[in-house]
Amino acid sequence: MGDKRGGVVSLQKQAVITHANGLHARVAAMIVQKAYELEHKRQVRLFFRQPGGAAVPAVALMPLVALRVKQGDVLLVEAEGLAAEQAVSEMAAFVESDFPLADAGILSQVDTLLQGNAVTAGQIFVSMANGLIVTDVHDNITVFNPAAERIMGFAASAAIGRKAQEIIPGSRLHVVAQSRQAELGCRQRIGSLSIITNRTPLIADDVVYGAMAIFEDISALEAVIGELRAVKELKERLQLVLESVQDGICVANPDGCITYVNPAYVDLTGQSREQLIGQNVRALSPDGARSRVLSSGQAVLGAIAAKPDGATLIANVSPIIVDGEITGAVSVVKNVSEVPKLMHRLNQMAAKAEYLEQELRRTQKPGPAFRNFIGRSGKAREALAIAAKAADSGATVLIRGESGTGKELVAEGIHYAGKRSAGPFIRVNCAAIPENLLESELFGHEKGAFTGAIRQKPGKFSLADGGTIFLDEIGELSKSMQAKLLRVLQQREFSRVGGEAVIKVNVRIIAATSRNLEKMTRAEEFREDLYYRLNVIPIMLPPLRERLSDIPLLADYFLAKIGSQEGRPSQSLNGEALRGLMAYSWPGNVRELENVLERMVTLSEGGVLTAEDLPVHIRTAAEVSLRHSPAPDSGLQPPFTVETGELQSWSEYEKQIITLALRKYGSYNAAGKALGLTHKTVAAKAQKYGIEKVISWKKSSALGKSINTKSN
C-alpha cells in the first residue's frame, strides 16, 4: 500500500509481532536503533501506528513502549521518502523478527536494565495522581498517563501520536517547547473542569526534545474552597449575633476549658475576656451545671447562681454533640435581678397610666395656669395675687372656699405657674375615697397587704414625686389619716400599706377644703399640728354671691366655652337674663353657674338667651329679689319665697330650706332646731340633696336675716 504526496512517497506495511514479550523495552530499543539506521541509510522518515491510532515516530523509544504492543498484535510500519518502499520492507521484517541476540549475556543485562527503567518510569506515570502529558519537539503526544486519561476523558491510544494543540483545548506545550520557558501554576478550564498545570520544556544538552505538562483537576478542591468560604461567612455572622445578644454566652470544650465568652457574659461576670478564656469549669465548679452537662451530655435548664454583689443569674446549659460525641457545652445566662425592678417600674407606669386615663376622662380641658380662673372683682383678684406668689415658693398652700368656687382651678394654676410645672399634678379627693382605701390610695400598698392586693401598687404620693399633690376636701380626713399625712408633711416620707420600707418623696402639697377647719380643730376633729402645717399660705376664694360683678364675665366665658365644645357659635344673654343671674344667691357658686348656662344653651332655640330661658328657681328668686331692688355686690341674698305663684316641686323647696338653714346656723344641730327637725333628719336631707359640702364656715348673715324675717 502506498501513495505519493508532493513528490514524497509514503508507504505503509503491516507487521505482526512474533516476539514472545511483545515490544518490551529492549525490543523497542532495538527497533528504534534499527529505525535510526534505516532513516539515515534510506533518507526516509519512519513511523509506527496501531490500527486506528495515530502514527508515532519510529525513532522515539518512549511512545513505542507506551503503545504496549504484545505478541500477535498488528503494528503498521510507515515511511516517507524516496526509498520508502525498501525502508518499510526492511523495518517490517525487523519488527516481525525474533530479535536474535548477538551476545546473550550482555544483551540480557541491557534488557534487564532497560526493562527495569522503563517499568519504573511506566509505573510512576501510571500511578501518578496528576495527569502527565509529554510531547516531542513536533508537539506530538508521546506520553499520556491514566490520570490524564481520567481528567481529559479520552484514552491514551487516542492521544499518543496526535498533536497536543489539536486534541487538548488551550494546550500551550508547543509554545513552551519553542520559548523554552516554563509556565507554572496556570489555571485552565477544560469543559466543566478546573485544572491547574505546570508546563516545562524538555531540554538536554541544550537541545529541545519537547515539553511536558503535569496537571491536576482542582474542581473538587474549588468546591471545597467555596464551601469553606460559606462556612466562614456563616461563622462570622453567628459571631456577630453572639456578640450582640443581651444574654451572656459561654462555650467550654470537652475538657471544660472556656473557649468563648460574649461581651454580655463579660459584663455579667465582671471578669475580662482574657481572664475567662482558658479557665476550666470543672475546676471552677466541679458540681456546677456546666461540669454536669459535660459529664452527662444532658442539658441543665434554669440553674440559678447568686453573685457576690447580690445579683441573681439564671443559666440554661446545653451539651454540644457532634456525631454522637460531646464536644463541649454552651451556657446562656440571664441576670434576673432586673425582672423585679422592671415589674416594679411596670406597676408604677400602669398606675400612672390608669390615673392619667381617669383624669383625661374627668377633665376635658385642664387649665395649665391661672388664665382659666375668671374674675376681676376685688376679692377674686386678691386671692389670685396670693396664689401667684405661692406658685413661686414651694410652700404648702391651703385653699379655702365653698364648693364650686374654683379651689381646684387655683391649685392647678399654682402648680403650672411654679417650678414644678414639668412634674406631675396629682389630684386626690379625700371625701370621695372610702376611709379603708384612702391610705393605700395615698401611700400605695405591698402585694398581699390585704385581700385583693394582687400586686404592689404605688400610691398618689409616689406618683406625685417631683410635682404637686392636691388634697381636696382635706377636712374629711379621719384622725388616723391626719396623723399619717402629718408624717409626710414633717419628714417627707411614708411607708406603703403592708410594707416597712420608708419611701422618701419630693412633693409639694396643696390642700383645699370648704370646711371650717378652725372650728374643727377646736372640736378636736382636726389635728391642730396638721392645721398649722397645712395653713402655711392660706388662700380664701370668695363665694360667687360676694363677687356678683364677675357674673357677666363668667357668663361670657362659659357661653364661649360651651359654644366651642359643641361646635356652634356662642350664645349671649340679654340684660334681663343677666340681671336674673346676678340676683340669684348661687349656693353652688361658679360650678352651678356653669351648669345653669349649659342647661340654658341646651334647651334654648339658639340666639340670645332671655329671662325665659332661666331655670324656674332662678327666675323666681330673681323676680322677688328684683322687686326688693337689691344692689349688685351688696352682699344681700335673694329671699326664699312662694309668693310668685309659680310652684316648684316639694323637694326643690326642701332643698332650698335645708341649704338656707345650714348656711345660717352652720351646723346640723342648730339648723335642725330652727326648722323643728332632728339634726339627723337635717344631715340625711343635706346628704340626699348633695348640700353637705356647701355648709359655709362663713355664715351668710344677709340671707340669714332674710329667712328670719320670713319665718318671724
Ligand SMILES: Nc1ncnc2c1ncn2[C@@H]1O[C@H](COP(=O)(O)OP(=O)(O)OP(=O)(O)O)[C@@H](O)[C@H]1O
Ligand atoms: N373663677 C373661675 N373661673 C372659671 N371657672 C371657674 C372658676 N371657678 C370655678 N370654675 C369652674 O367651676 C367648676 C368647679 O371648680 P373647682 O372644681 O375648681 O371648684 P372647687 O372649689 O374645687 O369645688 P369642690 O370644693 O366642690 O371640689 C369647674 O368647672 C371650674 O372650671
